[in-house]
Amino acid sequence: MKEVYINMNPNEIESEYLNGVYNEIANTLGIEAAITIYSTYRxxxxxxxxxxxxxxxxxxxxxxxxxxxxxxxxxxxxGYSEKWIRKMIKEHKDKAG
Structure with missing residues (x-):
């Protein structure tokens, strides 16, 4: 089923017209991004x-x-613990030789 927005000019769409998360996406990334995300992942x-x-x-x-x-x-x-950092360094040293 085709959606109404397909034939609409994105400049005529306001974010408050959009449902749920699409409104948040439009406010953060813009209407064009919201349309693209909707089209791809709806x-x-x-x-x-x-x-x-x-x-x-x-x-x-x-x-x-x-x-x-x-x-x-x-x-x-x-943003990792010091223990995790030490583990990564040790694993690298073990692989290297």
Whole structure:
């Protein structure tokens, strides 16, 4: 079934006309983004992970930035515990040799 917005000019659509989360998306990202998200994902349940980056990426950054004594700073910077940072460094050292 076609939706009414398909034939509407996005400039004529106000965010308060939109239902639920589409209103929030339009207020945050704009009407065009809300339309794109609606068109792509309508009817689906979407869960956004708490962490933006993969564990592999964060581990590689930690190993690259580790200077032998900055575990606390890395933990604060990346939002992980010092114990987890130490574990990532140890795993890297174990793999390296």
């Amino acid at each position: 009817g689906q349940q979407i869960t956004f992970p708490v962490n933006f980056f993969t564990t592999e990426f964060i581990s590689s950054r930690i190993v690259a930035e580790y200077d032998g004594k900055n575990i606390r700073q890395l933990a604060t910077k990346y």
